[in-house]
Structures are given as C-alpha cells and as structure tokens.
Amino acid sequence: MPDNRAQIEVSRPAQGVLCVHLGGCWRVAASQPSVEAIGRQIGPPSDIKTLFFDSHRLEGWDSSLLAFLVNLKKFCTRMQIQFDPGGIPEGLAKLLALATAVPEKTDARRQDARESVLSRVGVRALAFKTAGFETLTFIGAAFTAMLRLPGGRARFRQTDLALHIQECGVRALPIVTLISVLVGLILAFVGAVQLQMFGAQIYVANLVGLGMAREMGAMMAAIIMAGRTGAAYAAQLGTMQVNEEIDALETMGIAPMEYLVLPRMLALMLMMPLLCLYANFLGIVGGALVGIVTLDISPLAYFNQTREAVELWDFGTGLIKSVLFGILIAVAGCMRGMQCGRSASAVGDATTSAVVTAIVLIIVSDAVMTVVYNTLGI
Amino acid sequence: MSFLKPLIEVVNLTMAYGDFVVMRGLNFTIQRGDIFVIMGGSGCGKSTLLRHLVGLKAPARGQVVYDGVDFWGSDFAKQNDIMRNVGVLFQSGALFSSLTLAQNVALPLEEYTDLRPAQIREIVAVKLALVGLAGFESYFPSEISGGMRKRAGLARAMALDPQILFFDEPSAGLDPVSAHRLDDLILQLRESLGATVVVVTHELASIFAIGSNSVFLDPQSRTMIAGGDPNALLAASRDARVRAFLTRGEEDG
Incomplete structure (x- = not known):
C-alpha cells in the first residue's frame, strides 16, 4: 500500500524564500500535519520573507487542506511573511480567497475568557434576585387576573376552560386510578408487616385511611398532575412563545395572563380536589384489597374500622392541600412556559423546570401545611 | 388638522437587551398614509425596533409617541386603546x-x-x-x-x-410571485383603507416598489445613518454603506 497520507516538506530554494511542498491525500478523515510544524521550520529568528507552494505531489484535498492554508495564511500575516498562493490548485486558491475575503468581526465572537470565582458568584446571585423578582411579578399578575374573574371582566374563551378541565380531569383518571390503588396497596403492606407482630392487623385500615385522606391522596394526585399537566402547560405556552403567538395576543390587546394562564389555573384548581377525593377512595380500596386478601379481615370489619378511624374533616385537610397544590402546579407550569426563551431547547428546559419547580413546591408546602395542621390540632 | 401631525414619532430611542445596546439615538417620524420601511442588514435590530413600536418591549431610553401620546409613559388602558388601532x-x-x-x-x-x-x-x-x-x-x-x-x-x-399595519419581513420565505402579490396587497390596503404601513424588510424589490419613507439602521455604528424615500436615497445618498445596501453591493464602498 503506497503511503498517501497528507504530508508537507519545506525547502529553501533561495535566501529568504520558503517553499512548502504539499503531498499526499488531504482528507478530513485522516490526520494532518499542523501549521506549527512549518512554524518550527521557520524558527523565531526568521529571515524568511516569502512563502510559496508546490503542489505537484498533491493527490487530493478537501476542507481540511483549506483549513490548514487559512491557518497558515494567518500565521504568515502575524509573522509578516508574504503569502504567495500561486502554487496552490486553482479551485483551492479561490476558496482560500473567499474564506479570507471578509475580515473577522472581532466584536461578534463571544468572550469565553474565564471569569473569576467572585464575579461568577456575583452573577449567579444577581440572576437569583432577578428570578425571584420575576416569580413575584408573575404571581402578582396571576392574582390580579384572578381578581377580575368575579366581575366577569377576565377575558378568556369558555371553550378553552372546558377543554382544560377535560384534559386535567377526566383524561387524568386512568393514571390516577393506577397510582392511588398501588399507593394504598403499598401503605397497607408496609403497615401489615409491623402490625401483624402485635396481632393488630385491623389497624391497617386506620393507617391506610388516614394516610390517604390526610397526605398521600392529595400528594400523589399532585405529583401525577405536575408531571402530566404542569409539563403540558409549560410546553404549550413555551411553544406559543417561540411561535410569537403570545406576542400576537399582546399586540391584539388581549392579556395572555387572562386568556392563557387563567383558564389553565382555574381548571387545575377545580379538578385537583376532585382528583384528590378520587385518589383517596381508590387508595382505601387498594388497602382494603390487602387487608381482605392477605390479612383475612372481613370487608365489613375493614369498612367499619376505616369509618371509625377517618373523620370527615380528615378528607377536608387533604382537599385544602389539593387546591393549594393545584394552584402551585398551574403557577409553576404557566410561569415557566411564559418565561420560555425562543428556541426548541428552551421549551425543553421550561418543561423540565416546570416539573421540578412544581414538585419542590408541592413537597415543601405539604410539609408546611402538615406542621400548621399539627400546631392547630386539626 | 390631525393629518398634518405625524402619526408615530420616535424620539431619541435607545434599544437594549440588558447591558447590550442594540441601537441608540433613533429619531424619525412616520406620517399618516406612509409606507414606512425599516431596513438594514441582517441582525441589525430591525425586528427589535418593530417590537418597540408595537409595545412588546420597553425602550431603554427615549419615547415612542403615537398621535401625540407617549406610548410607554401611558397607563395600561391607554396603551390598549392605542394598540387596538394597530395590526401586526x-x-x-x-x-x-x-x-x-x-x-x-x-x-x-x-x-x-x-x-x-x-x-x-x-x-x-x-x-x-x-x-x-x-x-x-x-x-x-x-x-x-x-x-x-x-x-x-x-x-x-x-x-x-386597523389604521396602522406592521409587517415583520412579509416577503421572507415567499416565492417571487407571492411576494409581488403581497406588495400589491399592501399598496391597495393603503389606498382603500387609508392605512399607514410599517414594513421591516431587506427585500430590495419590495423596498423600491412600495416604500415612501424609510429609516436605515447600521449595525456597525449602532444607529440610523439614513432616512427618507428609498428611491431618493438610491439617487442621492452619498453614504457608502447605504449605497452598497441599495445596490446589492455592486457599488461597494
């Protein structure tokens, strides 16, 4: 196999003149000599004034040779050596002229100089402040839009509201069913193992009933809806932002806050308590399955035990939480969507951020609510 | 007579994203019935200027005055009233x-x-x-x-x-026949509805066919360097950058 790798040799046919012999096949795929190799040949105390080419042994070339020549030309300019493109193949010479015709726009290239740690911390802190301010602004705007609702002054399409209610209500039932039955089962299994040691398996009904009604029903429904609907809101509004649809609404004098955000918030606020109630009952059914099948508790005994353990108000505490979670999910989803940048990847970021924000808010507010309930003794 | 008053007046407008100044010191007026062209090379801030004019982005400095009313100094209801007469x-x-x-x-x-x-x-x-x-x-x-x-x-x-129509690059992505039809449509709209039209474009054919007034934005100096009827500009402007733009670079510098 003949050696046709890209290669360069240099010779000095005369005083102050350097001839670069290009040889072999210059293809992007193979490795190539670097400009530094020639730089070393010239050496810092240089008497070279002119540089020209001999390409008789050049077998083939593509952009890799062009890139090499562009670099070499820059190098020559820096070293104040005259660059004579005469010996280069004609097509290549034209490309080279084209590539160097428009001078580089020096202020367009991004500065990627390393910032000091202090300035980076400062920039982050300022960004945090801005983000906090934006969040407050959004919440304020959402709240004022909400206030316009009672007088019927908030403008949005009734059909939109109906669609959103359908989307985050009926359409969410299958997944909520599956998850809450399983959560009920899991709670019952975990409790049964411990309670059986004391012969108190009947108290599985208390554990599941109270656990679902006060905590898990609202929480699981909220987390499902954050992943399902919160993400969908962020993606919808983000895409509308990319597509200039939100700009179009604003120039029509229609407030996006009322037209887009309000129906979504309302839909979630209305549907979350219903989903929560539904999750509560299915979780209890899941617990009952475990009690009846594996712990030999009769259905009637399980039902009675649950009824004694769980008061109506226990469902009330869960429902209050679920309304709050609904607002948080809608605010997180819509806010990230409205803040979305104008590219496809920004929509992805907005969606991710919406789900993360919503789940963090749900867990934190749940903890706060639980402490508050506990302090109030309810 | 409101006909004598300019419809839109831009006074000493500075546009910026954060600390990055896109354009500064913009001063021009758009008269009733004008077809006003905002032109300039790609990425010089034409669309950003449009966003300032239609109330989507607040200026860093300066004013956008609609019919004698400072848009960005007005309250939300007044802004809405102004925008109701605008189509984008x-x-x-x-x-x-x-x-x-x-x-x-x-x-x-x-x-x-x-x-x-x-x-x-x-x-x-x-x-x-x-x-x-x-x-x-x-x-x-x-x-x-x-x-x-x-x-x-x-x-x-x-x-x-609407009394005022804004177009952001109307003929970009259209075939020549459709682009020409759109130009005709714009002219007819002005004649039949008495609308004022503001067009952001760098399509030379459109600029000369429909433009009756214009502003030329230059990204290098970050300000406007010319204004007026595009045809008159082509005939009389001595600025190399304007000439290069209007002649597709045939009279380069």
Missing part, C-alpha cells in the same frame, strides 16, 4: 395553532366587537378572501404552507381594519 403581521404568521384559520381571524372581532356570530363569519370570509385564502376557513395552521400561514396572519392583522 409577525415573521412566521404567529397564528394560534389550536384554532382554525377562521377562529384565528375571528378572535379579535369577538374580543372587540358586539357582532353576531353570523356577521363575524361573513367578515372572516371576506378577510380570508382578500388574502387569497377563501375556502380554507376550517384548516388548522399546521395544515397549510408557510406562505399561506403568513397570508392568514395578515388576514388576522386586518380583522379590525
């Missing part, structure tokens, strides 16, 4: 993807008028017919081509018969 055609049409073409055009009519649904349907049909889209009422934006989307966006922008 965005670069990609910006149709609402969840609504059909008819619903898209009907939206501003439903919001701002008390017309009966049947009347709205008639108006929508006429507007769509004006832009050559009769029969496409029940199509969704995703089902039609980019050029059709742009024309549907125009129909929506015209829905309320």
Whole structure:
C-alpha cells in the first residue's frame, strides 16, 4: 500500500524564500500535519520573507487542506511573511480567497475568557434576585387576573376552560386510578408487616385511611398532575412563545395572563380536589384489597374500622392541600412556559423546570401545611 | 388638522437587551398614509425596533409617541386603546395553532366587537378572501404552507381594519410571485383603507416598489445613518454603506 497520507516538506530554494511542498491525500478523515510544524521550520529568528507552494505531489484535498492554508495564511500575516498562493490548485486558491475575503468581526465572537470565582458568584446571585423578582411579578399578575374573574371582566374563551378541565380531569383518571390503588396497596403492606407482630392487623385500615385522606391522596394526585399537566402547560405556552403567538395576543390587546394562564389555573384548581377525593377512595380500596386478601379481615370489619378511624374533616385537610397544590402546579407550569426563551431547547428546559419547580413546591408546602395542621390540632 | 401631525414619532430611542445596546439615538417620524420601511442588514435590530413600536418591549431610553401620546409613559388602558388601532403581521404568521384559520381571524372581532356570530363569519370570509385564502376557513395552521400561514396572519392583522399595519419581513420565505402579490396587497390596503404601513424588510424589490419613507439602521455604528424615500436615497445618498445596501453591493464602498 503506497503511503498517501497528507504530508508537507519545506525547502529553501533561495535566501529568504520558503517553499512548502504539499503531498499526499488531504482528507478530513485522516490526520494532518499542523501549521506549527512549518512554524518550527521557520524558527523565531526568521529571515524568511516569502512563502510559496508546490503542489505537484498533491493527490487530493478537501476542507481540511483549506483549513490548514487559512491557518497558515494567518500565521504568515502575524509573522509578516508574504503569502504567495500561486502554487496552490486553482479551485483551492479561490476558496482560500473567499474564506479570507471578509475580515473577522472581532466584536461578534463571544468572550469565553474565564471569569473569576467572585464575579461568577456575583452573577449567579444577581440572576437569583432577578428570578425571584420575576416569580413575584408573575404571581402578582396571576392574582390580579384572578381578581377580575368575579366581575366577569377576565377575558378568556369558555371553550378553552372546558377543554382544560377535560384534559386535567377526566383524561387524568386512568393514571390516577393506577397510582392511588398501588399507593394504598403499598401503605397497607408496609403497615401489615409491623402490625401483624402485635396481632393488630385491623389497624391497617386506620393507617391506610388516614394516610390517604390526610397526605398521600392529595400528594400523589399532585405529583401525577405536575408531571402530566404542569409539563403540558409549560410546553404549550413555551411553544406559543417561540411561535410569537403570545406576542400576537399582546399586540391584539388581549392579556395572555387572562386568556392563557387563567383558564389553565382555574381548571387545575377545580379538578385537583376532585382528583384528590378520587385518589383517596381508590387508595382505601387498594388497602382494603390487602387487608381482605392477605390479612383475612372481613370487608365489613375493614369498612367499619376505616369509618371509625377517618373523620370527615380528615378528607377536608387533604382537599385544602389539593387546591393549594393545584394552584402551585398551574403557577409553576404557566410561569415557566411564559418565561420560555425562543428556541426548541428552551421549551425543553421550561418543561423540565416546570416539573421540578412544581414538585419542590408541592413537597415543601405539604410539609408546611402538615406542621400548621399539627400546631392547630386539626 | 390631525393629518398634518405625524402619526408615530420616535424620539431619541435607545434599544437594549440588558447591558447590550442594540441601537441608540433613533429619531424619525412616520406620517399618516406612509409606507414606512425599516431596513438594514441582517441582525441589525430591525425586528427589535418593530417590537418597540408595537409595545412588546420597553425602550431603554427615549419615547415612542403615537398621535401625540407617549406610548410607554401611558397607563395600561391607554396603551390598549392605542394598540387596538394597530395590526401586526409577525415573521412566521404567529397564528394560534389550536384554532382554525377562521377562529384565528375571528378572535379579535369577538374580543372587540358586539357582532353576531353570523356577521363575524361573513367578515372572516371576506378577510380570508382578500388574502387569497377563501375556502380554507376550517384548516388548522399546521395544515397549510408557510406562505399561506403568513397570508392568514395578515388576514388576522386586518380583522379590525386597523389604521396602522406592521409587517415583520412579509416577503421572507415567499416565492417571487407571492411576494409581488403581497406588495400589491399592501399598496391597495393603503389606498382603500387609508392605512399607514410599517414594513421591516431587506427585500430590495419590495423596498423600491412600495416604500415612501424609510429609516436605515447600521449595525456597525449602532444607529440610523439614513432616512427618507428609498428611491431618493438610491439617487442621492452619498453614504457608502447605504449605497452598497441599495445596490446589492455592486457599488461597494
């Protein structure tokens, strides 16, 4: 196999003149000599004034040779050596002229100089402040839009509201069913193992009933809806932002806050308590399955035990939480969507951020609510 | 006589994203009935200027004055009143993807008028017919081509018969015949509706065919370097950058 790798040799046919012999096949795929190799040949105390080419042994070339020549030309300019493109193949010479015709726009290239740690911390802190301010602004705007609702002054399409209610209500039932039955089962299994040691398996009904009604029903429904609907809101509004649809609404004098955000918030606020109630009952059914099948508790005994353990108000505490979670999910989803940048990847970021924000808010507010309930003794 | 007063006045406008100044010191007036062209090379801030004019982005400094009223100094209700007389055609049409073409055009009519649904349907049909889209009422934006989307966006922008129409790169992405038809449409709109038109474009053919006044933005000096009737500019301007732009670079520098 003949050696046709890209290669360069240099010779000095005369005083102050350097001839670069290009040889072999210059293809992007193979490795190539670097400009530094020639730089070393010239050496810092240089008497070279002119540089020209001999390409008789050049077998083939593509952009890799062009890139090499562009670099070499820059190098020559820096070293104040005259660059004579005469010996280069004609097509290549034209490309080279084209590539160097428009001078580089020096202020367009991004500065990627390393910032000091202090300035980076400062920039982050300022960004945090801005983000906090934006969040407050959004919440304020959402709240004022909400206030316009009672007088019927908030403008949005009734059909939109109906669609959103359908989307985050009926359409969410299958997944909520599956998850809450399983959560009920899991709670019952975990409790049964411990309670059986004391012969108190009947108290599985208390554990599941109270656990679902006060905590898990609202929480699981909220987390499902954050992943399902919160993400969908962020993606919808983000895409509308990319597509200039939100700009179009604003120039029509229609407030996006009322037209887009309000129906979504309302839909979630209305549907979350219903989903929560539904999750509560299915979780209890899941617990009952475990009690009846594996712990030999009769259905009637399980039902009675649950009824004694769980008061109506226990469902009330869960429902209050679920309304709050609904607002948080809608605010997180819509806010990230409205803040979305104008590219496809920004929509992805907005969606991710919406789900993360919503789940963090749900867990934190749940903890706060639980402490508050506990302090109030309810 | 309001006819003598300029419709839109831009006073010492500075546009910036954060600390990055896009353009500074912009001063120009748009007269009633003008077809005003905002021109300049790619990325010089033409669309940003449009966003300032239509109330989407607040200026860093300076004023946008509509009919003697400082837009950014007014309260929200007043801004809304001003914008009601304005129609905007965005670069990609910006149709609402969840609504059909008819619903898209009907939206501003439903919001701002008390017309009966049947009347709205008639108006929508006429507007769509004006832009050559009769029969496409029940199509969704995703089902039609980019050029059709742009024309549907125009129909929506015209829905309320606005006094001022803004176009963001109307002929970008259109074939030459459609682009020419759009130019004709713009001229007819001005004549029949008495509308004032502001166009962001760098299509030379359009600029010379329809423009009656203009502003030329230069990205290097970050300000406007010329203004006036584009044809007069071509004949008389001595600025090399303006000449290079208007002659497609044939008179370079």
